Amino acid sequence: MQRSPKETSVKLAVNLGGLAMKNPVTTASGTFGAGREYHDFVDVAALGAVTTKGVSLNGWEGNASPRIAETASGMLNSIGLQNPGVAHLKEAELPWLAEQGATAMVNVSGHSFDEYVAVIEALEEAPVAAYEVNISCPNVDAGGMTMGCHGPSVEKVVSMCRAATKRPLIVKLTPNVTDVAEIARAAEAAGADAISLINTLLGMAIDARTRTPKLARVVGGFSGPAVKPVALRMVWQVAQAVKVPVLGMGGISTGEDAVEFMLAGATAVAVGTANFVNPTATVDVIDGVIDYCEEQGVADVNELIGALTC
Amino acid sequence: MALCNENAPILVNEEAGCNIWLMTVVAPEIAAAARPGQFVHVRVPGMDDHILRRPLGIYATDAEAGTVDMMYQVLGFGTDRMTALVPGDAVELIGAIGRGWQPPAGCKRALVVAGGVGSAPLYPLVEELKASGAEVTAVLGASTIDALVARERYGAALGCEPACSTDDGTFGRAGFCTPLVEEALTAAEAAGEPYDYVACCGPEPLMRIVAAMAADAGVFCEVSLERRMACGVGACLSCVVDTVAGKRRACVDGPVFPASEVVW
Numbered sequence: 001m002q003r004s005p006k007e008t009s010v011k012l013a014v015n016l017g018g019l020a021m022k023n024p025v026t027t028a029s030g031t032f033g034a035g036r037e038y039h040d041f042v043d044v045a046a047l048g049a050v051t052t053k054g055v056s057l058n059g060w061e062g063n064a065s066p067r068i069a070e071t072a073s074g075m076l077n078s079i080g081l082q083n084p085g086v087a088h089l090k091e092a093e094l095p096w097l098a099e100q101g102a103t104a105m106v107n108v109s110g111h112s113f114d115e116y117v118a119v120i121e122a123l124e125e126a127p128v129a130a131y132e133v134n135i136s137c138p139n140v141d142a143g144g145m146t147m148g149c150h151g152p153s154v155e156k157v158v159s160m161c162r163a164a165t166k167r168p169l170i171v172k173l174t175p176n177v178t179d180v181a182e183i184a185r186a187a188e189a190a191g192a193d194a195i196s197l198i199n200t201l202l203g204m205a206i207d208a209r210t211r212t213p214k215l216a217r218v219v220g221g222f223s224g225p226a227v228k229p230v231a232l233r234m235v236w237q238v239a240q241a242v243k244v245p246v247l248g249m250g251g252i253s254t255g256e257d258a259v260e261f262m263l264a265g266a267t268a269v270a271v272g273t274a275n276f277v278n279p280t281a282t283v284d285v286i287d288g289v290i291d292y293c294e295e296q297g298v299a300d301v302n303e304l305i306g307a308l309t310c
Numbered sequence: 311m312a313l314c315n316e317n318a319p320i321l322v323n324e325e326a327g328c329n330i331w332l333m334t335v336v337a338p339e340i341a342a343a344a345r346p347g348q349f350v351h352v353r354v355p356g357m358d359d360h361i362l363r364r365p366l367g368i369y370a371t372d373a374e375a376g377t378v379d380m381m382y383q384v385l386g387f388g389t390d391r392m393t394a395l396v397p398g399d400a401v402e403l404i405g406a407i408g409r410g411w412q413p414p415a416g417c418k419r420a421l422v423v424a425g426g427v428g429s430a431p432l433y434p435l436v437e438e439l440k441a442s443g444a445e446v447t448a449v450l451g452a453s454t455i456d457a458l459v460a461r462e463r464y465g466a467a468l469g470c471e472p473a474c475s476t477d478d479g480t481f482g483r484a485g486f487c488t489p490l491v492e493e494a495l496t497a498a499e500a501a502g503e504p505y506d507y508v509a510c511c512g513p514e515p516l517m518r519i520v521a522a523m524a525a526d527a528g529v530f531c532e533v534s535l536e537r538r539m540a541c542g543v544g545a546c547l548s549c550v551v552d553t554v555a556g557k558r559r560a561c562v563d564g565p566v567f568p569a570s571e572v573v574w
Binding site: 030 | 535539
């Protein structure tokens, strides 16, 4: 039952700020575990990269339940970056990904500037192809989005991470800001090799009958097909504001969705919530990109990047 | 056992009583792989604005016919939409998922306690225990007589009537089923033939009370927990349960947990 993308003569390889991807599709962190959970359904080595669940230094317990709520064409989550800590990722998950031949991008989280650096330092000897610095999670009280909304703190955390590694450094931004281009420029100035966006939109759901919030933490991150127009707009804005490549995500569930993000300026894309609906969504998106390229006479997927005609 | 995602044509979809429905689908791989207590994650067609799957316990499987039975109570948009499906339509199932019932090796005497549609995921356990030669007592609790939809199937598997209670007194003991559980535990103890296993699935307060009764009687007890779930394969960490070992996933670390590990 394990699926791989179809054969094609279309050139699919892209370079995301030094990260060589065999095709432009990765996973949105937190929606794919560390790949193993979906290996019955898709060959993780066939993806452009596997982006692993956000990891902190010593592990976090995450938030109280209920942690999710379904909303119109989307969902809210407030997992709170539950993770067992970087040692477990390094000892159990990354060797497994390497054994499969997968390209691993690690999403790095922290409650403090120093914690981000400590996570990266702990992984420098591990089989990691790139880091994604998560300054955008809306579900934690310290770190995450609180760091990603403020230009000077973005510059500080990105420069500190930059000094800790020569590997490709991708900085993941929150959409919950007034001017995402300004934040993207701050990340670029501090040494980011690429920008990824969007993380989830801060949202809320209420049960009118019980007059209570549907999430234990009251607010949470909104994702799924409903957020795609917001994500496309922000990817387009950021792609125009910075010179480094962009990893686009937000509501992608088909190949055509992925193509739209590339036309808006993304070099690569991530599939997130769609994995929950369709466990082969990643491979279906790659196949859909191939279909589009074959149908449109696109020989190399790089031709699509920023090819939007306005 | 590897998970699979099967497109499962519907053979039967009908109301068994009191807003409780039975659906039989063709899903040969899941039917062959399923263990008692596991569940399927159902993608219901025609509700694209409600994107998530619905987890449903496996009620019965027929490996030869390649069929899977599910029992569902109509509680929200997804289950309501399911009632509109007819034979010839199909649902998409990920399965068979999770840690099922794990009775102690050589289990001789088991007490099975089901509240409402909790009778579904316990039924394959009853069949398995009976096949292994264990004595099985079943207690079924429901709101009213028409909601005791699994009673006949249980009777056939047990070779005798299950002990039943209804909240409104329309069948069996009036009130909750917990007094029947207490009596069964006490009687077995008094006869010098205590149970060596209690399995319970139903509303969480019922499971909490039964777990406490089993603990008092010194009998190993398992419960099947339900949480709001997104991926169903262990990736998203939406469905976590508080346990003595921290937060664990209801989907793949459960849904069945030893009751002593659950922090209620």
